[in-house]
Amino acid sequence: MKSFFILVFTTLSVVFIAQSQTMEDLVNDPDYIKSVTFNKEPEYMLPVFVIGEPVAIEFDDVIGDEADYYYQFEHYDYNWQPSRLFKNEFLDGIDDMRIFNYRNSFTTLQSYSHYTLSIPNRFTRGFKVSGNYMIHIYNDNRELVFSRKFMIMEEKAQVGVEIKRARDIKYINTQQRVQYTVDSQEINFINPADNLKTVIIQNSDIQTALYDIKPQFNLGNRQEYRYDTETSFWAGNEYLNFENRDFRSPNQNIDYVRKKDLYEAYLFVHKPRYGNEYTFFPDINGNYLVTTLDNEDNAVQAEYVNIHFSLLPTFNLPPDASIYVMGNYNAFQLQPENMMIYNEKRGMYEAKILLKQGFYNYRYTVVYDNGEQDPGFISGNLWQTENIYTVLAYYREPGGRYDRLIGQGAGSSENIRN
Incomplete structure (x- = not known):
């Protein structure tokens, strides 16, 4: 007993x-x-x-x-x-x-x-x-x-990645699909359908990665993944951006700055881009860089600024949805600070986020109560959008107790093909 x-x-x-x-x-x-x-x-x-x-x-x-x-x-x-x-x-x-x-x-x-x-x-x-x-x-x-x-x-495998448009005519203008291969000269893949795992990440957003994709077929030790819907992502749109390296001169995409207890920077009011034609402008795929104009040590001299975001609601937001300002500045987390609140007096959605001086990419993303994200609701999904897709390959030997990360590959949709 x-x-x-x-x-x-x-x-x-x-x-x-x-x-x-x-x-x-x-x-x-x-x-x-x-x-x-x-x-x-x-x-x-x-x-x-x-x-x-x-x-x-x-x-x-x-x-x-x-x-x-x-x-x-x-x-x-x-x-x-x-x-x-x-x-x-x-x-x-x-x-x-x-x-x-x-x-x-x-x-x-x-x-x-x-x-x-x-x-x-x-x-x-x-x-x-x-x-x-x-x-x-x-x-x-x-x-x-x-x-x-x-x-x-550990670099034990070669991962080749290629980005193509969707085959399904319904999604050909809104989605991008990832095709890839995993090969190794050092590891002989045994039962790869169960022991070889892959993960697909769009840009740097680990939160929306795709898992559980099995090889379709193999050529010797080379595993081929040629799926359509299973490895497709919504293309989204190029990230919006702003820069506030200096308060004494005009900054990119900032309307004006006021000094209160802290600096308050107001971005230009945005309109939804859904339904617009694709326009290319370079971004860093949702990432950010802390930078200033004059400081020698940005780690401790860069200022924190309240950034004010405003979005004009030319759309009907579903009752079970909210809008978030998303980016890698907080690892794409959904937090109260980056959730937009509707201001009835101004007639627009607003958010105020405390951010360190620098260059930031961000987007407006609709998030439903069940956790599903829809970045295209406001920005649109355009197949020409430049995204980086990373494929990570994991392998567990028969009898192994953990998944080894044996290789990675990346591909950009800048050179997307049909």
């Missing part, structure tokens, strides 16, 4: 831990955490690192009280379910350590503390295995503050 009780208690504990982990993963950033970035270029901020490559994450706390933050890492399967590995199997060194590297802002109206965590460091030397990871940031009370996903890759 005692053994049975221990077994039941252990099983329940494992279930409780797994459920707690899953719930923690769903926590959005609090309103005082801003500008969370990995050490990736702004044009391509998808956080995929080759194993052994340095990994760094930076963020600001706009309370600015030099709070203590602690970090932990967890390992996940390809579909972001906790893996079966113990921490000492995937982490070289220890975590649950305080972030010591932080600096306070100066010469800014909005005070903030800027934190930087770099791997390797004296406690955490690196990651032993490839796959999906999350970094969890905790406060002094052991409460989860925020999390970020990233991936560690």
